[in-house]
Amino acid sequence: MRPQPDSLTTPAGPPPGTDLGTHAVLNQVPPRADGDLLSADPALLEAVAREGGDADALHALAAVVGTERWREHARLANLHEPVLRTHDRYGHRIDEVEFHPSWHELMRTSVEYGLAAAPWRAAPGSGAHLARAAGFYLTSQVEQGHLCPISMTYASVPALRHAPDLAAAYEPGLTAQLYAPGLGDPASKAGLLAGMSMTEKQGGSDVRSGTTVASPQPDGSYRLTGHKWFTSAPMNDLFLTLAQAPGGLTCLVLPRVLPDGTRNAIRLQRLKDKLGNRSNASSELEYDGAIGWRVGDEGRGVATIIEMVSMTRLDCVLGSAATTRAAVTEAAHHVAHRSAFGRRLADQPLMQSVLADVAAESEAATMLALRLAAAVDRGETALLRLGLPVAKYLVCKRTPALVAEALECLGGNGYVEDGPLPRLYREAPLNSIWEGSGNVTALDSLRAVAREPGAVDAVLAEVDAAVGVDPRFDRTVAALRSELAAPEERRARRLAELAALCLQGSLLIRHAPDTVTSTFLDARLGDGGPFRTAGTRPGSHAAVVLERATPHA
Incomplete structure (x- = not known):
């Protein structure tokens, strides 16, 4: 992707001219001030207090995302949309998505403030899910696209817990408040993100009509072959997916990088050209004998x-x-x-x-x-x-x-x-x-x-x-x-x-x-x-x- 002008890194110049030389311009709305999100949303603060949430943490997050700088990150992440690179310059298949630096800044902050899977690490009844929800809501007011991978990661933990061994391997990274983009074996990365891959061309919401096949292997893994029509957050480390195993529709988890350090056979075919949510890469992909592990029993995928x-x-x-x-x-x-x-x-x-x-x-x-x-x-x-x-x-x-x-x-x-x-x-x-x-x-x-x-x-x-x-x-x-x-x-x-x-x-x-x-x-x-x-x-x-x-x- 060609370098793009980024107003966040451009040295500040003189203020814009307001004297047009022909007439005085009046009745213009001034820019919003930094830190005004909570002042305009008393219902949020009242609900957090009523339900026993952490108001101090919310104010700390608001001080970051309720700024003109953060609004500019949102603008840039949506202006400079993600770009799919299926191959490198030598013709090797890489299936990677490139993002503007503002996307990574949005992601880093949301992960570090615990908006991904961090609440699952807290004790039950601690209010962690409420605090996370309030932060997610606050951040959504500024930029929505990057919160798709954040949401998928949050939601992945209860599903993964149907496979205790897999949860033990991946949950520490998923619940960590560390943004670690890039390819790597999920078992060795300090911070992980999860995606979801369910729908297919012929079914949409009717996921039981999916035709992706999961063939069991002697070592307990499965080989998946099929086409997924919508896959959220294809740059994430793990994907929870549905496929037809011998016992029926089954949930499996597929890492982008296998334990031996090689790339899994997950082929990104294209990014969806969506009406909105432009900063976020939603993809169409093929499983070409990709390796996955079962989450829950065969036939109990839904x-x-x-x-x-x-x-x-x-x-x-x-x-x-x-x-x-x-x-x-x-x-x-x-x-x-x-x-x-x-x-x-x-x-x-x-x-x-x-x-x-x-x-x-x-x-x-x-x-x-x-x-x-x-x-x-x-x-x-x-x-x-x-x-x-x-x-x-x-x-x-x-x-x-x-x-x-x-x-x-x-x-x-x-x-x-x-x-x-x-x-x-x-x-x-x-x-x-x-x-x-x-x-x-x-x-x-x-x-x-x-x-x-x-x-x-x-x-x-x-x-x-x-x-x-x-x-x-x-x-x-x-x-x-x-x-x-x-x-x-x-x-x-x-x-x-x-x-x-x-x-x-x-x-x-x-x-x-x-x-x-x-x-x-x-x-x-x-x-x-x-x-x-x-x-x-x-x-x-x-x-x-x-x-x-x-x-x-």
């Missing part, structure tokens, strides 16, 4: 890897909540400093109503995401079994509409690539697709209702804690109970949406300021159902809610 999917779904919820929050922060900063028709935008009632509506839903998403992260710490598996898919369904699906509303607050400036809103808009649909699109997660919610009554009881217990306070919420809970009493496939989306709305409403009623709660309940649970666009149920607290979401640093 059951084994589903634990990994559950953890990545949590990160999808966190990432979408963060994407919405980032868009709200940009819009709130803009309207606080921009005037039109003789008044500051933030003082105009219609603008207040629109942004307050979006900000209130952003708080609801944040609170639900962190509540689920705390459930991981507490071992509340029943709540997670139904709460995760319904949260992923609603929070991730709402993100594109909310980001679009925030973008529109900037007018034409929001549509120009100089600012972050276009990247956020391209990023917005992603988490609704990854780890199960809307129908997949809605149907998974239905399976949880049908097969695990404890999951329904856990969600209803969370919801019922707020019943009797607000009639709008109570009506929604009654509608949810009606759906749960007679679940059916064609109504699976309605059930998932109602369950997520009730979880959000319960958290807001119990823990959020009345101004935020009232705004959310008016907009999302009001008489006649929610309207389709923001600001159509103007409340009396819009100015207060908007001020709460405005950066103050």
Whole structure:
């Protein structure tokens, strides 16, 4: 890859000229100040304190990622996209991906701050997963692409624990807070990253239709042959994959470098040209007799890897909540400093109503995401079994509409690539697709209702804690109970949406300021159902809610 200009390494010059010689330019929005992420997100700090998280660690991370320098790393990592090199200059097959230095800086910081698999090293109930979730959410507001390999690494540990010998070999590197890019035997590297390789051309989410074959070898390993359509983070050290073994669909782990120091036969065919998430290399690959080791029993591949999917779904919820929050922060900063028709935008009632509506839903998403992260710490598996898919369904699906509303607050400036809103808009649909699109997660919610009554009881217990306070919420809970009493496939989306709305409403009623709660309940649970666009149920607290979401640093 040719050297690229990098403003992070260019010597600082004189400030840009503001005197155009023809007229004075006024009414321009100033750059955001360093350290303003937490000032614009009280819901995050309140949730961390309420759930017993480490606020000091979060402030330390915010001091790094909430800066103009970090926003510039995000811009550069997405501008200078990864490049696939299948062969070296001599024609040798190398299958490597090159990244801009800003990508590596983003990765290094996220790993060192424990956003990968470090929580699995902590004692159960220590709050490590909540702390990690808060950091992941905070960092996602600045750059989302590099958090894909971070998320895969986090999610790999519970799946690997189905093979204690493999977990013993790889878990120390996966949980280490050390970023160690480059090829090497995973058993000897101090820091490891893991990826996931499940879907194939003919199946997509229907992973049982995969045709990749895993042939057992005398030494206990397997030889894999097949084509994978989407492989997350192909530069990582390990891949958890699904293949057809003699006993059925099976989960296996494949290292990029084998114990003898040779490259495994994992061929990167191409990188996906995605709508967004441009900094991250998503790939299509071939296993050409690649060597792997079984994780869990033959024929139990889905059951084994589903634990990994559950953890990545949590990160999808966190990432979408963060994407919405980032868009709200940009819009709130803009309207606080921009005037039109003789008044500051933030003082105009219609603008207040629109942004307050979006900000209130952003708080609801944040609170639900962190509540689920705390459930991981507490071992509340029943709540997670139904709460995760319904949260992923609603929070991730709402993100594109909310980001679009925030973008529109900037007018034409929001549509120009100089600012972050276009990247956020391209990023917005992603988490609704990854780890199960809307129908997949809605149907998974239905399976949880049908097969695990404890999951329904856990969600209803969370919801019922707020019943009797607000009639709008109570009506929604009654509608949810009606759906749960007679679940059916064609109504699976309605059930998932109602369950997520009730979880959000319960958290807001119990823990959020009345101004935020009232705004959310008016907009999302009001008489006649929610309207389709923001600001159509103007409340009396819009100015207060908007001020709460405005950066103050």
